[in-house]
Amino acid sequence: MIARQRRLAALKETIPEINVGEAFELQSRGAVLIDVREPDEIAAGSPKSAERIVRGFLELQIENKVPDLGHAVLVMCAGGTRSLFAASDLHELGYTDVYSVAGGFNAWKNQGLPVEAPRVLTPEERERYGRHLTIPEVGEEGQAKLLNSTVLMVGAGGLGSPAAFYLAAAGVGKMILIDDDVVDRSNLQRQILHTDERVGTPKVDSARATLTALNPAVEVETHATRLTSANVDELFAGVDVVVDGSDNFATRYLVNDACVKLGIPNVHGSIFRFDGQVSVFWPGYSERRGPCYRCLFPEPPPADMAPSCAEAGVLGVLPGIIGTLEAIETVKILLGVGDPLVGRLMVYDALRQRFTELKVEHNPECQRCGDGPRTTEYIDYVEMCAIA
């Protein structure tokens, strides 16, 4: 006890302490408030907009939150003691403008300063997502984002299978599956959510069984229906990301037009034999002006420019590559990390084992996301075969 008191007295000499009112004022002027308490303490409430880094990971994770060593950092615990130790650690790490918040969260709450109750992981979640939690770009905060997010899968087939499988594994909280098809034995060459014994059952039911077997906590909402102009607004409402794993132009253009209208990122993948394409169509992306699908292909091809359906076909492994890339883009968007494929088209050639990245420019004259007259009216195209 004496050693602790001696150490605390020494820290009070070197680490400036501020009261919660001053901390609130500094935070509102741009200082970063770090709550270093344990997850069970934070579950009951934490200062609004605080960064939360448990003390044991403070030195490992602080630079992801505060890269500038000269930035003002306010360290808070429950009462103001642990924060002194933590602030001292940050000071030793090289941070030059570090404060300990005297009175801690208890005083913050008593003063009526703004509080929020962040999503805190349960012990089961912490065990399941442990390999995410140790990645600085995900961590507890990122995992909570995934758990709170909703992803809509258009199609539970070749592309939707690997994408949905990995997104459920990653802990996306709610998945909405739309597919009006039933499992056919010829699907099983590539559609890995389904099984031989489920041939003849609706794909969305089969998909739900596989996804919940992998991760029972994922909420899976299913719609054994076809996406149409009549139901797309209702189905897409409140969704964070749409993953397009459809198999026809009519649905692809509808997905695009609805995503543009509703401001939802559209993670696009398409496949043909040994070739695949992946992109993210998201005009509302905050970092740069993104194109929509119609900026790249303004209209679907006429039926006479499509080969007969019998000519199509796909290498069974190919949707595994393309659907998994769609899942990665989805997770990145949900977490807000990395650089999504906005304005970039990845073209994959399995025979040459070659990825080529092509630029996709925003078209100022685009009828859906352009700078001129726009329309938000949906079109139910007459369907045609798989390729121009």
Added chain:
Amino acid sequence: MSQATVRIPTPLRPLTGGSDEVAATGQTVGEVLSELGSRHSGFLDRILDGQGKLRSFVNVYLGDANVRALEGLDSEVADGAVIHIVPAVAGGRGRGRSRSRGAVR
């Protein structure tokens, strides 16, 4: 005359004897494609419309840039350039369907 490599997408390979890459010459993208078209009948028709313009569901790339963002078919081709033809691909499950509707909402 510049020599370019044209990458042929799978759906058009039946028109280039199955080749996925074809060498062709020309000063511009349009000339390179025309030269290719003169050797492979039916090829140009899949890329250009009756007026000789690029079809709306096909994109032609010079390097990593869409020629629509450059000078279109008049974009100049340097020796050794790579030209990609990128068609719209719908597929996700490997075969199409044949229901039809025409309603517009």
